[in-house]
Amino acid sequence: MKILDKYYEEVCDLIYQIPLCKDGWINFSEKILTIFDASYMHIQAIDFSFNVVSYSNGVGILDYKHYAEAELYYLRYPINADPRWEQFLDPQRVGWYQCHTHLSEEFVKNSDLYQKILLPIGLRYVATHELIWDEKICIFWSISTSEKRGFLDTQEIDFLNSLLPHLRRIVSAQRHLYELSLDNIVGYNLIDRLTLPIILLSLSGQVVHYNPKMRQYLKLNEAIQIKNTQLCLPKTYQTILNKTLYEIEHAFRYQQEQLEQFNQLKFSVVDKNHDYFSFTISLLVSEKEMSFLGIRPLVMLTFERDVRETLQNVQLNIERYYLSHDILKKIYKLSKREIEVCELFVNRQNLEKIAQRMNITISSMRTYMKNIFLKTECNSQVELMQLLMSISILE
Numbered sequence: 001m002k003i004l005d006k007y008y009e010e011v012c013d014l015i016y017q018i019p020l021c022k023d024g025w026i027n028f029s030e031k032i033l034t035i036f037d038a039s040y041m042h043i044q045a046i047d048f049s050f051n052v053v054s055y056s057n058g059v060g061i062l063d064y065k066h067y068a069e070a071e072l073y074y075l076r077y078p079i080n081a082d083p084r085w086e087q088f089l090d091p092q093r094v095g096w097y098q099c100h101t102h103l104s105e106e107f108v109k110n111s112d113l114y115q116k117i118l119l120p121i122g123l124r125y126v127a128t129h130e131l132i133w134d135e136k137i138c139i140f141w142s143i144s145t146s147e148k149r150g151f152l153d154t155q156e157i158d159f160l161n162s163l164l165p166h167l168r169r170i171v172s173a174q175r176h177l178y179e180l181s182l183d184n185i186v187g188y189n190l191i192d193r194l195t196l197p198i199i200l201l202s203l204s205g206q207v208v209h210y211n212p213k214m215r216q217y218l219k220l221n222e223a224i225q226i227k228n229t230q231l232c233l234p235k236t237y238q239t240i241l242n243k244t245l246y247e248i249e250h251a252f253r254y255q256q257e258q259l260e261q262f263n264q265l266k267f268s269v270v271d272k273n274h275d276y277f278s279f280t281i282s283l284l285v286s287e288k289e290m291s292f293l294g295i296r297p298l299v300m301l302t303f304e305r306d307v308r309e310t311l312q313n314v315q316l317n318i319e320r321y322y323l324s325h326d327i328l329k330k331i332y333k334l335s336k337r338e339i340e341v342c343e344l345f346v347n348r349q350n351l352e353k354i355a356q357r358m359n360i361t362i363s364s365m366r367t368y369m370k371n372i373f374l375k376t377e378c379n380s381q382v383e384l385m386q387l388l389m390s391i392s393i394l395e
Helices: 003-017 024-036 064-074 083-088 105-110 112-121 154-173 212-220 235-254 256-262 287-291 325-330 336-346 351-358 362-376 381-390
Strands: 040-047 052-060 125-133 137-145 198-202 207-210 225-227 230-232 265-270 275-284 298-303 321-323 392-394
Touching: 003 024, 003 154, 024 040, 024 052, 024 137, 052 064, 064 112, 064 235, 083 125, 105 112, 125 154, 137 154, 198 212, 207 212, 235 256, 235 265, 235 325, 235 381, 256 275, 265 325, 321 336, 321 381, 325 336, 336 351, 336 362, 336 381, 351 362, 362 381, 381 392
Parallel strands: none
Antiparallel strands: 040 052, 040 137, 125 137, 198 207, 198 298, 225 230, 265 275, 275 298, 321 392
């Protein structure tokens, strides 16, 4: 009898508790982590119909806060920049994928993926096996271990192989939870009939679907493009959108009570030709997404009907920038007074005049500016001005 066989019945019982118990997956994961002295256990799904990561849920030995930022960054990390994907998705591969078989220590030493995302949370080695893999979806199970612990050995892999049939049975029975099913979106079948241009996005910024009106909109508006399934906006606005999507996913996973603040969030964009357009973000979060941890919901971008409303046609005799307070408050976490500073600053008031208008000292004014720089990640007044102008409407 192999030393790990004593755990077999207990672990199998935990597997069959997964669909029956709210904490079933966590209980199973924690047992595996204990048995193998592992750092992290992860189940993910790639939906090939849309080429998106449709599901991602991990359990580790540290508090979840230590993994939150790393996982959200990794979900946005380019697949082609992670050499493990190519090896794992190789159709000729048989059995478990283990990264130590082809990744050198030199690669790990010089890899941003390892140095900035994986190693800081103790993830050096990974062993991965598919649970379901067909033309529609690939659902896979991974166990990660630290550099000190080392990679899983043959005996440990054999024990995991004995669990695979049971885990596959459970995952197959819940397959619909791992797929990106547009049928779960209320009113999805009406989107193509609507007269407003609409895009459905994953939280990684990948375009999942767009309606015929949006197809026309894209032809008329060069500032919006779809490249390699990614929605592309002018640089500054792209940065803001990506940050917004990141904040939505963070709230969805860890602070669902804050989700509503991102619903119906409006973006205004001015391109290099001074053409103006806007869109509104709506959250597409069903009961399924809210109740089954790991599912990645979609957002809907609804664009204004008028495609090329130019700022040159606006009367500029009273030239004033109106900031998007929603973006400054929800995305950059600026306070009411900090937003007031930004409103005056973007309208060409110098720091002395802003201090006078707000009835504060120059020292307090500089403290406000320092906090604004930190929150917006700007390094100069020029950068801040560019950011504020990019989220303003000129009237």
